[in-house]
Amino acid sequence: MSEVQRRKYSQEERSAVFDGEFMPHIDSMYNFAFRLTFDEDDAKDLVQDTYMKAFRFINSFEQGTNAKAWLFRILKNSFINDYRKKSKKPAMVDYQEVETFYNSDDVDYQSTSDLRAESVRDMLGDEISNALNGLAVDFRTVIILADLEGFTYEEMAKILDIPIGTVRSRLHRARHLLKDTLKSYAQSMGYGRDEEED
């Protein structure tokens, strides 16, 4: 586990790691890529590039460690380095900018307090998906990693190269922004909570 200079994989081992540990994650990888780029061709290229890099740097992957997290980290870095630069989409805000802009943990809980679990469950896939896609990329990313893919805070910290505390606060804020959008959907569908008598 802790050897600094790991021996190189043989040809057969490389194939075994690639097919056995990398390829099974292709659906999750594509879903992530698509939700970052919103474009099928870009997502395809991003996934292909990621797998090429994974193959090229396979010796720095330690068998038995978390292949999915390792692959997601490569994909996220490729996205930042290769795709984000050429994108003109307004949602593509810089990670750092977002953090400085929203540097507080405080959110306005009152604004989403009348959103109910039942109305969320009644929403269509498209509505949920659109709400997620409407988030700035940094917020979208943490929700994808945590809720769609089930990564732990520690894994997310490694994938995103940020401290765990930042993962936690970014996720909390992302969820709040998502609820804000869901609430406006719920209201437009007439799911608003009846005024309570007091």
Next chain:
Amino acid sequence: MAGTKRRIKRLAMENNDAPSPERKLQCSDVSKCFQLLERILDGELVEEGKEMLQEKLDRCQPCFEHFHLEQAIREVLKTKCTKQPLPDKLAESIRQMIQDAR
């Protein structure tokens, strides 16, 4: 991890009844409580989380509602946002690229 999340879910389902008269209607520290509940739902705070969760679900209506809302959101995200169909030949073309690179 997954086992913990299932246990928490079961715990929450057992408590998924109508608002209890014993729950207080105002939460004294919404910000702290809600962040805590979210961490528990995320599978962090495994051991210390269980008791706190039970306490909050039993005693505090805003915490109870927030917990169930957060849980519903996680469920719909997981079931409705992970089905992006993989393009037909993507896996095949990746395998081919790797073959060629060898």
